[in-house]
Amino acid sequence: xxxxxxxxxxxxxxxxxxxxxxxxxxxxxxxxxxxxxxxxxxxxxxxxxxxxxxxxxxxxxxxxxxxxxxxxxxxxxxxxxxxxxxxxxxxxxxxxxxxxxxxxxxxxxxxxxxxxxxxxxxxxxxxxxxxxxxxxxxxxxxxxxxxxxxxxxxxxxxxxxxxxxxxxxxxxxxxxxxxxxxxxxxxxxxxxxxxxxxxxxxxxxxxxxxxxxxxxxxxxxxxxxxxxxxx
Amino acid sequence: xxxxxxxxxxxxxxxxxxxxxxxxxxxxxxxxxxxxxxxxxxxxxxxxxxxxxxxxxxxxxxxxxxxxxxxxxxxxxxxxxxxxxxxxxxxxxxxxxxxxxxxxxxxxxxxxxxxx
Numbered sequence: 001x002x003x004x005x006x007x008x009x010x011x012x013x014x015x016x017x018x019x020x021x022x023x024x025x026x027x028x029x030x031x032x033x034x035x036x037x038x039x040x041x042x043x044x045x046x047x048x049x050x051x052x053x054x055x056x057x058x059x060x061x062x063x064x065x066x067x068x069x070x071x072x073x074x075x076x077x078x079x080x081x082x083x084x085x086x087x088x089x090x091x092x093x094x095x096x097x098x099x100x101x102x103x104x105x106x107x108x109x110x111x112x113x114x115x116x117x118x119x120x121x122x123x124x125x126x127x128x129x130x131x132x133x134x135x136x137x138x139x140x141x142x143x144x145x146x147x148x149x150x151x152x153x154x155x156x157x158x159x160x161x162x163x164x165x166x167x168x169x170x171x172x173x174x175x176x177x178x179x180x181x182x183x184x185x186x187x188x189x190x191x192x193x194x195x196x197x198x199x200x201x202x203x204x205x206x207x208x209x210x211x212x213x214x215x216x217x218x219x220x221x222x223x224x225x226x227x228x229x230x231x
Numbered sequence: 232x233x234x235x236x237x238x239x240x241x242x243x244x245x246x247x248x249x250x251x252x253x254x255x256x257x258x259x260x261x262x263x264x265x266x267x268x269x270x271x272x273x274x275x276x277x278x279x280x281x282x283x284x285x286x287x288x289x290x291x292x293x294x295x296x297x298x299x300x301x302x303x304x305x306x307x308x309x310x311x312x313x314x315x316x317x318x319x320x321x322x323x324x325x326x327x328x329x330x331x332x333x334x335x336x337x338x339x340x341x342x343x344x345x346x347x
Contacts, residue, residue, distance in 0.1 A: 026288045028313050030261045034280040037262065057279035065285065195235065 005043060008051060009036045015058050020069040031058075082114045083193045084175060087226055088200050088219035090125070095201065097216040102208070103127055110202070110219060111227065117142050118167060119175075120151075139177050139191075143168040148179050148186075158209065159186075179206070197221065235293070237323045241331055246278060246286045251295065251317065251325045258299045260312040261287065287315060295321035 016032035017024075035058065042050035090096070090108035098104045108125035118141035124133035136151055148163040150156050160181050167177035175191040187206025193199070198221050205214040243251070253259055253267040264287075265278050278286070290296040299314040317325070 023284075023288055026291055027284045030287075030313055031280055031284045033312075034261050034265070034284070038280060054279060058281040061281035061285050 005040055008039050008043075012036060012039060012055070012058065015055075015062060018062060020066055022069050022072070023065050083173060083197055084112050084119060084191060084200070085114045087111050087222040089222050091199075091218050091220050093218035095216060095218050097214065099213040099215055101210045101213065102215075108217060108219075109222075110200075112139075117144075138165075139175065140165060140167045141169050141175055141177075237320060237327055240293070240295070240324045241328055243324065243328045244286075245276075246282065247290060247295070248325075248328060249276060249278065250283075250286055250290060251321055251328075254296060254315060254317045254321070255325070258314040258316045260314050262312075264315070290321070291315075294318055295324055 012035040013032045016029075016035060019027075019031065035054065039051065039054060042054050046053075088110040090105070105125040105127045106129070108123065111122040111124075113120045115138070117138070119139040120136060121139050122133065122136045124131070126132070135156075138151065140146060143166065145164045145166040148156065148159055148165040155161060159179075163179055163181040163186055165177065165179045167175060169175055173193045173195070176188070177191075178188040179186040185206065187204065189202065189204045192201045192203075194201075200219045200221070202217045202219065203215070204217075206212070240247075249268045249271075250264055252271070253264045259267065261280070261283055265280075265283055268276050268278050287296070291298065295318060296315050297318050299316045
């Protein structure tokens with residue numbers, strides 16, 4: 001009987017060690033220890049039926065854990081390296097809030113490319129049936145303040161001279177940017193990516209040509225990214 | 232990664248609820264949790280090892296429990312064992328779940344009164 005039980009424990013140990021690395025990193029050798037300790041007790045109290053249940057439990061869990069690990073690996077492989085980087089398309093979410101003083105676009109897309117100091121952002125879409133695009137702009141996320149000028153270092157029409165822009169990441173999913181002049185806020189924006197990396201809520205507020213405005217737009221990540229070459 | 236809000240875990244899976252309940256009074260190792268659940272349910276609920284450790288893994292990943300770095304007194308300790316404890320998020324989720332269950336019981340009692 002002792003040999004039979006040792007055999008059961010050895011099989012249980014082998015099955016436990018076949019669990020994915022991710023599982024064993026979190027649980028250590030707890031599973032194999034517990035199974036080995038429990039097998040004689042189960043045999044004593046419940047006999048063969050108990051042992052069948054003990055082995056059924058691990059036999060069902062083993063492929064499930066491998067499948068979960070595989071799903072996680074696939075998810076990570078399909079995510080872009082940077083949470084913000086990529087192409088985003090505006091949705092018709094209920095959270096969207098548009099300032100009526102400005103024409104609401106029929107379609108809005110954002111393209112964010114990571115740079116050494118933050119991101120290069122291009123916004124484009126369809127307004128009043130016409131395709132249009134904003135000038136590309138730099139979004140800084142390194143906390144430093146810089147003159148608010150265009151990509152060539154020239155003044156931006158409508159932006160007062162001396163305006164500065166700045167930005168930072170209060171957490172890994174949020175990017176906060178702003179512009180001010182002499183301590184007076186010209187505008188502020190928050191880019192918040194959801195936990196799964198697929199949705200981005202952008203809140204922009206400030207003072208525009210027609211007075212103060214506040215706009216909330218919800219974007220969905222465009223997958224596959226149309227700007228990446230198809231391998 | 233930001234944690235999910237506690238409400239998103241409700242209703243709690245039965246296994247998760249049993250495990251969290253076992254950790255309310257303090258840290259426990261896997262075998263201790265299993266025994267506690269078995270005793271509390273009068274032998275009706277047995278968390279088999281792979282199910283138990285699968286749930287512990289998920290609870291750790293979701294931030295509801297954590298591995299304890301503190302060890303019991305050496306004479307009471309088995310160095311092989313890992314001890315688990317509730318996190319503040321786990322405690323909050325458990326509070327919300329107990330409130331939800333209380334609400335269900337209240338609703339059931341109210342219906343029974345109407346029937347009587």
